[in-house]
């Protein structure tokens with residue numbers, strides 16, 4: 001088999017030579033063009049595993065080549081070399097369909113990483129091929145089919161993606177799917193809930209710290225960026241990031257480098273950023289809560305997840321998949337007469353997560369593996385008045401058992417248990433508080449048969465807060 005061929009397009013002799021030599025050393029065949037005209041000639045005559053083009057060329061812009069290659073229907077990844085500090089160019093190129101970009105002065109380690117990622121796209125990993133056949137995002141509606149197709153395309157680039165959609169509509173699942181279908185599938189996928197990290201710990205959590213950087217930093221620790229190196233970092237609820245952290249994040253994304261707290265040197269990180277929020281980020285920018293420059297950086301490509309009530313045709317496929325999962329490999333429960341109609345009439349403010357909760361609870365009541373309408377306990381919930389009516393979030397009352405991630409009912413008037421009798425003070429307060437927190441959460445979960453929605457309500461916290469604390473304290477479901 002011949003080695004993959006790369007086309008380098010650059011009019012600066014020194015840089016072109018540097019790129020050529022680096023690529024040749026990687027065992028690749030290289031063709032070089034000094035302008036657009038030559039590049040077009042090469043492209044007309046052959047197939048390339050990667051095209052690497054400078055942005056400014058004597059007879060036009062590299063961007064034109066990006067558009068030509070992406071609209072030609074070929075699967076050739078094309079990356080651009082941007083001038084130092086021209087972040088805007090990088091975003092424009094990514095929006096036009098570039099696979100990735102690299103800034104001048106070119107760092108050879110970054111160049112090699114990028115080339116390797118590009119070449120992997122030509123030979124998808126086994127996991128990626130499987131994922132393409134059997135997506136975890138279920139649904140046969142036109143909206144879901146279009147979404148899956150879009151994800152397939154987005155998985156082939158490094159462009160930052162901003163996923164929008166209501167709570168429980170599958171944003172994290174979509175992000176995982178993009179990761180699983182891309183060249184980074186065999187590297188980590190790290191999801192971070194930006195709203196659940198205390199502000200004081202944020203920098204340490206994102207960038208890590210050196211031993212002794214602050215009181216309590218007993219060992220050196222990596223942050224999310226290092227943990228996701230080579231893979232994907234999902235910034236969930238990105239609108240909740242405090243402004244000070246937004247500045248630091250923007251820098252890390254632009255420079256592709258981070259510095260641990262207490263470290264003198266920066267380290268390179270190769271991370272694809274996917275962000276998600278159920279808020280209107282553009283509105284947050286208008287209100288001054290979110291930085292315009294970070295918004296521009298994160299929002300290169302938008303992926304919108306439709307709410308479940310806008311794709312009720314997916315209910316049969318979704319219920320089948322959820323019941324199969326809940327059966328744990330045994331005989332899945334079936335839906336009795338009228339159940340699908342009852343579900344169709346419901347507005348699902350908590351989307352697919354709520355459907356999962358409804359079915360899980362119904363299963364506990366169902367006899368002989370058949371779920372009946374009354375087992376759904378949808379009675380108290382407002383039903384969509386007529387088919388096709390889409391209630392707004394504000395109109396929709398919480399479903400029985402609580403919506404998955406909507407804020408819990410205020411517990412201001414509920415009596416609180418007395419504080420523990422502390423005749424002996426704890427010698428390590430954080431450790432002690434963790435123990436208390438763990439004990440409380442485990443009890444709440446036991447009391448609700450591990451229904452996390454109900455446990456969160458019981459404790460007056462949101463579903464996501466509970467999920468985050470369970471992850472942090474490593475509390476597993478039995």
Ligand SMILES: Nc1ncnc2c1ncn2[C@@H]1O[C@H](COP(=O)(O)OP(=O)(O)OP(=O)(O)O)[C@@H](O)[C@H]1O
Pocket residue numbers: 136137138139165166167168169170171172173174236278318321352353356405464
């Ligand atoms: N299309 C789908 N097919 C199968 N399962 C789905 C689908 N969409 C969502 N789910 C399931 O619904 C649950 C919620 O999905 P996910 O966590 O991705 O939503 P989210 O939009 O990120 O929610 P939140 O905003 O609360 O974080 C998960 O258990 C997920 O597996």
